[in-house]
Amino acid sequence: MNDRKKVAFYTLGCKLNFSETSTIARSFKDEGFERVGFSEKADIYVINTCSVTENADKRFETIVKQAQKVNSNAFIAAVGCYAQLKPQELADVNGVDLVLGATEKFKLTDYINDLSKNDFGEIHSCEIDEADFYVGSYSIGDRTRAFLKVQDGCDYKCTYCTIPLARGISRSDTMQNVLKNAKEIASKNIKEIVLTGVNIGDYGKGEFGNKKHDHTFLDLVKELDEVEGIERLRISSIEPNLLKDETIDLVSKSRTFVPHFHIPLQSGNNKILKKMKRRYMRELYSDRVRKIKELMPDACIGVDLIVGFPGETKDYFLDTYNFVNELDISYLHVFTYSERDNTLATKMSGVVPANVRSKRSKMLRGLSVKKRRVFYESQIGTIRTVLFENENKEGYIHGFTENYVKVKTPWNPELVNTLHEIELTKIDDDGLVRFEFVKNQVLV
Template sequence: MKTVAFHTLGCKLNFAETSTLGRMLEAEGYRVFRQIDEAVADVYVINTCSVTEQADRECRQIIRRIKRMAPQSVVVVTGCYAQLRPQEIAAIDGVNLVLGAAEKFRLTEHLQKLEHEQGRICSCDVDAIRDFHSAYSLHDRTRTFLKVQDGCDYHCSFCTIPRARGKSRSNTIAKVLADARQIAAAGVKEIVLTGVNLGDFGKSDPDNPHHQETLLELMQALDGVEGIERFRLSSIEPNLLTLDIIQFVAQSAKWMPHFHIPLQSGSNRILGLMRRRYRRELYAEKVQTILQYIPDCAIGVDVIVGFPTESDADFQQTVDFLESLPVSYLHVFTYSERAHTPALTLKPSVPMDIRHQRNAILRRLSASKHEAFVKRFAGTIRPVLFESRARTITETSEQKVMEGYTDNYIRVQAPYRESWINRIIDWPIT
């Protein structure tokens, strides 16, 4: 039996796709390892990200690590980095195959033909990518990431994703429901919908037009899937988060009170240079509307620091704006120069030490926001879906604890009880 090990970099979407690739190879008779250091394998597949230079660097480091550990192995690189810079990856010593976005889901076919050759590239013109490939993660977790949309028609000036994943396209509601029922049959209790631009769900291949379904219609259909007790949206653009979606989540027993909404900057000037499709006033309005209908809702925020020309005044506007918003936590990203993006033409660039200082400031603000959010619910009881992973409190302690998330995304710990794995338990927040 041949063996294959996977390593995933980047977003939830990548994890969903890696899991699906693993199941495809298992069906072909491979033994699949979920981590590269689990055992020495015949084949290693790296599913890459290219959002930052750090992600590119990490990919190169992993390739070198694999070849030290298993010099006779076959190394396959796919994902966004592979689509954007295939020649660069193919030149790395030890890489046998580079698969672009259109070839990723033909992995088994390529492995059947592959010999120990250096740097063969199977890529494509990103404009030719039309197919949607369903994917979902399915390991030992209580949550599953279900891909329902791919690609993006937005062209933010800092982003490489449209060049890496192609135009926006979606699964159909009927096929998503079929996936959700398979996930339910596997015993999973929570599904997180993922996509590059999730709010754009429903766009079809322009060469094969049909009734354009909507994200709200998908959510309403999923609400009736038996066996799944919780649904979440991974992330949604503020201009695509409609009042109908907010009101639906407010009245649904299955859709959790939790939204993650990218902001990127609290400066309207910077938002304009980023080519974002909203301004801070719209963002604030969305947050107020959510809390009007769902007072206990968790709201997460993506924000980028150090975008070109971001002045001290621009950054302070971001800090002040975030301080004024009743949000729950921040995901803070340091701007990273990406080849072939319009942002590269903007001058002056922000020195790297200042980028890091601004990142640290917002991380402290995030910690403060999250602490305040949790304290709001101290002494209350919330439903928690407990996960299977057990760990000890300290290195010297033998007492095991388990973790889980409340409906509004507060992570809690409880003494480990095997009978609680993958169950929703009412638990006091402390």
């Protein structure tokens, strides 16, 4: 395998999947492979799948066809959540040679004896109960930002969700290994680390193969805040019931953690929250928002919502809409409910018609646009720090402030992966923010 065969990757889904794709890619590099873009000719194409939404399922076949167009003789492997949940469905897709489940995906190179096409898709998939060990990973594809996985799996039993079936029990990396990975990332001149996992607030559970909490999420953020060489740390999605006052307090005083939180709500109606088997009521959610804004008035708060869940009447939906409208939050991620096999929600009465789901989704997305605009307007005239990205988009370079305001300025390659102090000046027609440099001097 050392004759510089080429491998290409395509990742569907969440930040966690991106961090795991990077780890799998490094194992190929160790075996002598050269990584190329997915649109380039490769000897093997690896597709890291997702099954959180219906669309992610449907896209898989299209992606396989894309690979076959570039190289009809290429070996195609599928890994990830969909590969664990429905391996036979993926194996049956024309052109797929290998399907690996939750425990096998990190050993992908072990399963490739040669790159000859198979007559049918070969499956290696465990019972999900066997996914009880932890594999650490992080992504370093983007020069400005890395996704650092600290936790995997979930012990929650939300009635709409397949993630426990796809990823197994909640388990965490050791503190020692997380800190080692964070230092490795910092040494590569990456300015920002995003902490990721399935349920990161549950960090500590399952360390060393048991259910004891050896460390907590608060312990983790305290330790990471002390790592030299990291300019920014960002917490990805965290459950409201696991976002404790002490963590919010630490972020407000932190050297590196930025004032940006993404907190799943899913519904603003308590009866629907109970049907979803969420572990909080909306009163706790509004309390978390209030606590963040008390300590960090300029903090950015993102919200996940599911619309069209079984039993969501018009009044229940309006309850959610009005609740979110009154919350001091910054943007929404809106998911239209889709039935997932082997979930309790599929057996519930009160199915919401697809056209109604779509209409409600559109209403909430419209509310998100308004919320983001109000948040951006509140930031005009403030002094912020921006980290510039590495992509030229139609002649502009973009970046994010510490509190997740997206800014733009004419393309200048010298700005890539640098931090600058700026004053936000106006919102452009595309909704992004223009600025002026406070000092035309690189901070880092």
